[in-house]
Amino acid sequence: xxxxxxxxxTRVRADFxxxxxxxxxxxxxxxxxxxxxxxxxxxxxxxxxxxxxENSNIHRGVHYLSEKATDxxxxxxxxxxxFIGVADADEVIFxxxxxxxxxxxxxxxxxxxxxxxxxxxxxxMEHHANIVPWQLAxxxxxxxxxxxxxxxxxxxxxxxxxxxxxxxTKLVALVHVSNALGSINPAKAxxxxxxxxxxxxxxxxxxSVPHMPVDVADLGCDFFVxxxxxxxxxxxxxxxxxxxxxxxxxxxxxxGGDMIERVDFDGTTFKGIPGKFEAGTPHIEGVIxxxxxxxYVNQLDRQGALAHEHALLVDATEKLSAIDxxxxxxxxxxxxxxLSFVMNEIHPHDIGTFLDADGVAVRAGHHCTQPLLKRxxxxxxxxxxxxxYNNFEDVDRLVTAVTKMQRFFG
Amino acid sequence: MSDDLHxxxxxxxxxxxxxxxxxxxxxxxxxxxxxxxxxxxxxxxVFLRIVNDRIEAIQFEAACxxxxxxxxxxMTEALFGQSVVEGESIRSGLSRILNSNTDSSPGLETAGxxxxxxxxxxxxxxxxxxxxxxxxxxxxLRGEAKTVSE
Numbered sequence: 001x002x003x004x005x006x007x008x009x010t011r012v013r014a015d016f017x018x019x020x021x022x023x024x025x026x027x028x029x030x031x032x033x034x035x036x037x038x039x040x041x042x043x044x045x046x047x048x049x050x051x052x053x054e055n056s057n058i059h060r061g062v063h064y065l066s067e068k069a070t071d072x073x074x075x076x077x078x079x080x081x082x083f084i085g086v087a088d089a090d091e092v093i094f095x096x097x098x099x100x101x102x103x104x105x106x107x108x109x110x111x112x113x114x115x116x117x118x119x120x121x122x123x124x125m126e127h128h129a130n131i132v133p134w135q136l137a138x139x140x141x142x143x144x145x146x147x148x149x150x151x152x153x154x155x156x157x158x159x160x161x162x163x164x165x166x167x168x169t170k171l172v173a174l175v176h177v178s179n180a181l182g183s184i185n186p187a188k189a190x191x192x193x194x195x196x197x198x199x200x201x202x203x204x205x206x207x208s209v210p211h212m213p214v215d216v217a218d219l220g221c222d223f224f225v226x227x228x229x230x231x232x233x234x235x236x237x238x239x240x241x242x243x244x245x246x247x248x249x250x251x252x253x254x255x256g257g258d259m260i261e262r263v264d265f266d267g268t269t270f271k272g273i274p275g276k277f278e279a280g281t282p283h284i285e286g287v288i289x290x291x292x293x294x295x296y297v298n299q300l301d302r303q304g305a306l307a308h309e310h311a312l313l314v315d316a317t318e319k320l321s322a323i324d325x326x327x328x329x330x331x332x333x334x335x336x337x338x339l340s341f342v343m344n345e346i347h348p349h350d351i352g353t354f355l356d357a358d359g360v361a362v363r364a365g366h367h368c369t370q371p372l373l374k375r376x377x378x379x380x381x382x383x384x385x386x387x388x389y390n391n392f393e394d395v396d397r398l399v400t401a402v403t404k405m406q407r408f409f410g
Numbered sequence: 411m412s413d414d415l416h417x418x419x420x421x422x423x424x425x426x427x428x429x430x431x432x433x434x435x436x437x438x439x440x441x442x443x444x445x446x447x448x449x450x451x452x453x454x455x456v457f458l459r460i461v462n463d464r465i466e467a468i469q470f471e472a473a474c475x476x477x478x479x480x481x482x483x484x485m486t487e488a489l490f491g492q493s494v495v496e497g498e499s500i501r502s503g504l505s506r507i508l509n510s511n512t513d514s515s516p517g518l519e520t521a522g523x524x525x526x527x528x529x530x531x532x533x534x535x536x537x538x539x540x541x542x543x544x545x546x547x548x549x550x551l552r553g554e555a556k557t558v559s560e
Contacts, residue, residue, distance in 0.1 A: 024412065345428075347475035349450055350419075353533060357415045366451045379451040379473050409424065409476075 007304030013389050015040040015296070026359030029397045034179050034338055034385030035363050036229045037210055039293070043233055046292035047285055057281055059258060073284055076291035077274065083294045084205075084224060085215030086241050093240040093247070093277045094287055098206045099129040101225035101240030102173070104277060105202055106133035108250030109171060116142030119168045121199075123148040123156055123185075124375055125178045128368040130204045134173055143170070150375060154181040154330035161190060165197050172201040176208035180369040180383065181330025182313075182338030184208070191220040200246065206230050210387065211309060211336045213302050216241060228286060233293030237286030240277075247273045254279040305388035309337035312386045312395055319399040323406065329376050337386035340367075342378050343402075346409050351382040351402070358401040417529035418536070419476065426480035431487050436469040445546030445557050447538055452478050456546045463494045468547075475539050477530060482543035484523050494551065500524075501544050508537055 013019050016038045021028050030038060050072075056065035058073045081089035095101045114120070120134045124147050138145045146164050149157045165172075172194045177184050191201045200222035208214055209226040216224045223246070228237040252259060252270055256279040261269040270276045316339050320326055325344035343351060352364030363383045366373050373379060384398055436442070436457035445454045452474035459467040468486045472479050489497045503517045504524050508531060510516055518525050530540045542559050549557035 347479075349452075349475035349536070349539065350477070353418070353536060354415065357412050365449070370451070373451075379453065408419070 007301055007308040007388065009308055009389060009391055012300070012305075013391070015042070016389055017041055017044070019389060023359040023361070024357060027397075029358075029360040029394045031384040031386060031390065031394060031398060032361045032363050033210070033387040033390075034207060034230075034367075034383060036235070037232045037387055038389070039232055039234070039289075040296045042296045043289050043292045047234065047289045050285055050288045058284055069284060072291070073282070073287050076287045079291050079294050080239055081241075083298070084209070084226075084239075084241060085217040087217070088244060090273050091241055091244050091247060093242070093274045094282055095225075095238050095240050095277075096236055096283070097227040097229070097238035098204060098225040099227075099238075101223075101238055102129055102202070102204070103133050104240055104250075104253045105223050105225075105242065105246075106137045107253050108246065110137050110140050111251050112249050113170050114138075114141035114143045117168060118143040118170045119146050119166055120144070121146045121148065121161075121164055121169050121172045121194075123161075123174055124150040125154070125156065125181060125183065125185075125369065125372050126173070126175050127179055127204065127206070128370070130173050130175060130202075131371070144168075147371075150183075150372065153332050154178065154183045154376075155332045155334075156183070156185055156190075158186065158190065158193075162193055165194060165199060167197075169194075169197065169199050172199055173204070174201060175204045175206075176214075177205075177211065177336045177338075178330070178369075178372075179207045179338065180340055180367040180372055180381070181332065182207075182335040182340070182385075183330060183332035184334040184336055186334075187221065188219050195220065200243075207336060207338070212306055222246060228290040228293065231290075231293055232296060234286045234289035237283050237290050239290075244273065247277070250277075252276050252279065256280050258282075300388065309386055309388055309390075312390055312392065313337040313339060315392060316384060316386070316395045316398065319395065320402065323399075323402060325406070326402070329373075329378065329381050338383065339385070340381040340383045342381050343406070346405065348380040348382040350409075351405065354405040354408070355382075355398070355401045358397065358404070360398050360401050362398070414529070414532045418533055420526055420529065422523060422526045423476060423480040423529075426483035427476040430470075430472075430479055430483040432469045432483070432490065433471065434469055435471055436467055439467075439469075441550040441553065443546050443550035443554055443557055445542050445549065445559060447542055447559050449538070450475075452539060452542055454478065454482055454543055454546050456482070456543065456550050458547070458550050460494065460551075465489050465492050465494065465497055470543065472543075474542070475536075477527075477536055477539040478542050481527055481540040484527070485543050485547060488522070488524060489547070497547075501547065504544065505541070508540060 056069040058070040078089045081092050148161045194201050202223035203221045205226040210231045223242045229235040259279040329340040348364035439457040440460050441458040454472040457469045470482045545559045
């Protein structure tokens with residue numbers, strides 16, 4: 001047997017039960033990974049096993065199952081920490097998803113950092129989840145939202161980024177990889193630039209974690225969020241990592257059981273991190289599923305997976321570009337395997353419905369990035385987003401379906 | 411291509427999509443409203459000139475999918491020159507068709523061109539595309555500047 005440097009995507013496909021199903025009598029061509037990824041059997045089985053044999057509430061239980069569930073929950077925290085390069089696992093907070101993670105940080109900034117005239121710097125390519133919480137924070141505190149522009153290729157204007165950092169900037173909130181365009185931002189350099197002025201940086205890693213190894217220590221950021229369901233885990237679970245110096249300062253985001261040290265009607269003292277931010281019974285099943293997803297990802301050849309995804313992106317870009325009247329939105333030099341496009345005379349929704357009839361699942365719409373699409377003069381795009389389990393046949397089925405549709409509308 | 415897809419995008423729909431009737435802003439409109447579907451970003455403006463309870467003119471502008479645009483185009487043809495009361499009967503007739511299941515189709519025979527929109531019933535995610543122009547028409551009649559449909 002010879003070892004090959006080529007990533008064996010045929011083998012990984014077999015790990016995902018849904019990939020062998022059919023949609024409308026056609027093999028499933030799942031190209032909506034940017035919205036949510038599919039789940040390997042290992043994740044599905046971990047959740048199944050938890051409910052069949054391990055279900056119990058965590059913390060404070062003295063019986064066998066509770067101790068076992070607590071162990072699983074807390075060891076998942078350590079696993080997440082290791083996965084994204086965090087040394088202190090207590091800095092990892094389990095939340096419902098990246099959206100809740102950003103809201104938690106926004107709450108902390110509203111309560112402890114922001115006052116009138118302060119500035120929050122975001123970019124034109126943020127997901128609504130990294131725009132709206134900051135808009136509300138600005139409204140509540142009198143702070144001002146500043147926006148880094150994006151060039152025609154869908155790349156951040158890094159010079160403008162530097163110029164927009166000011167004495168009043170209290171935070172930079174920045175997407176690592178654009179969900180609508182695929183652009184990979186030079187996060188490490190931008191963090192270093194912000195840190196020159198002692199400005200903390202929050203990175204939205206929803207679209208980076210599924211595609212590439214992430215090391216927050218190397219990136220140097222102060223906060224990092226991602227959602228479990230986009231990284232082959234279950235929905236309803238996500239991660240906020242923040243430096244202790246920040247999280248310690250923030251007041252609780254929600255309150256109730258499990259986040260207190262002592263409750264008296266005269267007053268309550270709270271746990272330290274992470275407990276302070278995890279009120280109530282958490283999403284134990286989600287955490288266990290996320291841990292299984294991370295185990296799964298960790299045993300992959302990640303560089304090989306990334307190279308394979310890149311090859312799919314190149315192939316799809318080349319073949320779609322050759323179609324008359326098709327325009328790709330987002331042509332950054334550094335791109336993850338996300339491909340947004342529009343077509344003359346055919347609205348993205350019609351594209352979505354047509355491709356679906358051929359078993360090809362893409363997303364059509366604004367991708368929760370309305371300001372970004374407005375900047376490109378389109379209300380919506382069709383978006384094909386690839387994972388490592390996609391193959392070149394998926395690309396061909398996409399291209400064939402688009403060509404067929406164009407003939408129909410023509 | 412599947413039969414359902416053919417039924418959804420039949421030639422009459424494609425024709426209205428390509429050559430929308432009564433398209434463009436209406437000067438001297440007495441009523442107008444903007445309809446918006448925040449889920450997909452479809453946007454349409456319906457302009458009306460109503461004199462003595464009669465729809466003397468109806469026009470629309472839109473940035474939307476083929477289903478929404480053709481529905482709007484057919485709407486303008488169906489409502490043009492009608493009284494407001496007749497217009498409501500046409501609107502509710504179409505609404506009954508779109509909300510019916512595919513086995514029974516009340517009023518389908520008498521709906522004229524609008525019957526071609528019935529194909530959308532097999533695509534639940536797209537029904538809102540067909541109804542947005544009509545909701546916007548209603549909003550304009552009620553004197554609302556904006557309506558949101560999702």
